[in-house]
Amino acid sequence: MKIVVCIKQVPDTTDVKINKETNTLIREGVKSIINPYDVYAIEEGLALKEIYGGSVTVISMGPPQVCEALKEAVSLGVDNVILISDRAFAGADSLATSYTLAKTIEKIGEVDLIITGKQAIDGDTAQVGPGIAEWLHIPHSTYIKAVEEITGEHIRVQRMIEGGYERIELDMPALITVVKEINEPRFPSIRGILRSREIEVPIWTANDLDVDETRIGLKGSPTQVVTIATPELGSKGEIFRGKAEEQVQKLFAALRERQIV
Amino acid sequence: MEYFFTEKQQIIRDLTRRIAEEKIAPVVKEFDETGAFPWEIVRTLAKSDLFRVFIPEDYDGLGGGVMEMAIVTEELSRICGGIALGYAATGLGSMPILLFGNEAQKKEYMTRVANGTVAAFALTEASAGSDASNMTTTATRDGDYYILNGVKQWITNGGEADIYTVIAMTDKKKGSRGATAFIVEKGTPGFTFGKKEDKMGIRASTTRELIFDNCRVHKDQILARPGMGYIVALRTLDRTRPGVGAQAVGIAQGALDACLKYTKEREQFGQPIANFQVIQHMLADMATQIEAARALVYATARMIDSGAEDISKESAMCKYFAGDVCMKVTTDAVQIFGGYGYMKEYPVEKMMRDAKITQIYEGTNQIQRNVVAQNLWKKNK
Numbered sequence: 001m002k003i004v005v006c007i008k009q010v011p012d013t014t015d016v017k018i019n020k021e022t023n024t025l026i027r028e029g030v031k032s033i034i035n036p037y038d039v040y041a042i043e044e045g046l047a048l049k050e051i052y053g054g055s056v057t058v059i060s061m062g063p064p065q066v067c068e069a070l071k072e073a074v075s076l077g078v079d080n081v082i083l084i085s086d087r088a089f090a091g092a093d094s095l096a097t098s099y100t101l102a103k104t105i106e107k108i109g110e111v112d113l114i115i116t117g118k119q120a121i122d123g124d125t126a127q128v129g130p131g132i133a134e135w136l137h138i139p140h141s142t143y144i145k146a147v148e149e150i151t152g153e154h155i156r157v158q159r160m161i162e163g164g165y166e167r168i169e170l171d172m173p174a175l176i177t178v179v180k181e182i183n184e185p186r187f188p189s190i191r192g193i194l195r196s197r198e199i200e201v202p203i204w205t206a207n208d209l210d211v212d213e214t215r216i217g218l219k220g221s222p223t224q225v226v227t228i229a230t231p232e233l234g235s236k237g238e239i240f241r242g243k244a245e246e247q248v249q250k251l252f253a254a255l256r257e258r259q260i261v
Numbered sequence: 262m263e264y265f266f267t268e269k270q271q272i273i274r275d276l277t278r279r280i281a282e283e284k285i286a287p288v289v290k291e292f293d294e295t296g297a298f299p300w301e302i303v304r305t306l307a308k309s310d311l312f313r314v315f316i317p318e319d320y321d322g323l324g325g326g327v328m329e330m331a332i333v334t335e336e337l338s339r340i341c342g343g344i345a346l347g348y349a350a351t352g353l354g355s356m357p358i359l360l361f362g363n364e365a366q367k368k369e370y371m372t373r374v375a376n377g378t379v380a381a382f383a384l385t386e387a388s389a390g391s392d393a394s395n396m397t398t399t400a401t402r403d404g405d406y407y408i409l410n411g412v413k414q415w416i417t418n419g420g421e422a423d424i425y426t427v428i429a430m431t432d433k434k435k436g437s438r439g440a441t442a443f444i445v446e447k448g449t450p451g452f453t454f455g456k457k458e459d460k461m462g463i464r465a466s467t468t469r470e471l472i473f474d475n476c477r478v479h480k481d482q483i484l485a486r487p488g489m490g491y492i493v494a495l496r497t498l499d500r501t502r503p504g505v506g507a508q509a510v511g512i513a514q515g516a517l518d519a520c521l522k523y524t525k526e527r528e529q530f531g532q533p534i535a536n537f538q539v540i541q542h543m544l545a546d547m548a549t550q551i552e553a554a555r556a557l558v559y560a561t562a563r564m565i566d567s568g569a570e571d572i573s574k575e576s577a578m579c580k581y582f583a584g585d586v587c588m589k590v591t592t593d594a595v596q597i598f599g600g601y602g603y604m605k606e607y608p609v610e611k612m613m614r615d616a617k618i619t620q621i622y623e624g625t626n627q628i629q630r631n632v633v634a635q636n637l638w639k640k641n642k
Binding site for chain 2: 186187188189190191192193194197
């Protein structure tokens, strides 16, 4: 089985601060990590390969520094990595990104299963995974918490919904986006780390792909970011004073007034 | 101190530290309480190639030696000396095969260990501790087979391991030249497990009796030759004592780390107790003793890996020095924590319980001093 996992390099949000004057992220000195949900996607790819055989290829679109994220994937044991990098891809929104990734997967060829994280923690759109499936005209399912079985023609999965899950069977090839409940990501291995230090990450540019130039990068992106702003903090605290009994009475009155109790 | 690790050794240390902090630290208390064997953690270590580090490349290993085994053991022990032992004792169980196994034996058993199979080493008996020559387990020849009878006691990884190196008497008349080392696999008819010990410390490791009742073992399972059993055992222990030293250094480092954090947080007389010189001096002594022990362990491990033949003295020195340091440092750590240090809610009482065994097993620290002293005269230095 040929598996492709799509990952994104994102700033470590536990580290991110906002410049209050410009309302933008302060990116200097912030560590870049593999989008946490994509780590579960890599693990699922590796786990399925252990059961069904085949190969796992991890791809990512971004600037050359994304090589580091792909090398980390190598340290976890994936077979191949490809960086999709070109100035022509810059400024891509989720539509242009999913188009470019779909074209990459087309070029890889004969892919049986595509796995992505449910969303990236920086953009939070959750659009790129389903977008890839649409460009490729293959079925997809999102928020997958378990892969039950793969036969030659079908994949049966559990899709998380509020209060339970749906059991869905998709024709192969298919795309799934995964949630963190699906597995426990492995640690790297020594051999993997040694290989990741030696590997030269292959880079595919726009010229390597059969792409329509009006669909990539800024040109192919209908989304325009006008401004980025931090919402103002609206919550105000209220301190109840007096004897304990009075404080409790006041607290209950306040909760009732807001229809919380 | 800078020990100039190779790139591979740095990778091994950093990865082991990460696994210990992320995977082991949250469950230390649970395993200390239940005494269960940490199979899931062992599998994680194996998947990350940590069982390969001391196995030659020919057998699916990474080609390291005693130094690499020590690095992993130290880093695991910093978080849990008990969980570290399942790993370290596999190193002990592998060493006789690495040293004395023929090509077929190494290919079969070392490849399995490289891929995560747990091993064990069985020498000690109820009446044969420091006096190993007093053993009563026998192996009687019967055609192409030997029939093993007897009980081995306090065997680390007993019942959990698949591969055992067992020392038994094949010719009682010859005394210490009448012992033979056998590789015995779990599941061999006549080989069962007895009492599981309830221990003071290192509780996440399994210590158990091995019972041999007319257990037939093929002669191809003999390591080296019949009669070589004691030599196999002694050469093995010479090479694995730095592992106990590394365990002791790791436990002690864990205790110091806990003290560095606690003394900044704990306030008495209106200030953190780290401000008091008496505390500072205790911490300085702990750090210095640990560094001295670590330096001796690493130097010995590197000496062994470089191919030095005569290593008994240094191996004994690093084991007993590190073990004694570990006991002292963890005891002082409990003292620094005061009343809290005595409580199970805080980490250092477990470290003190774990520390004690490093002065006892793989040759008591008193026997180690005998070994050092004998070598002083032998060498006339």
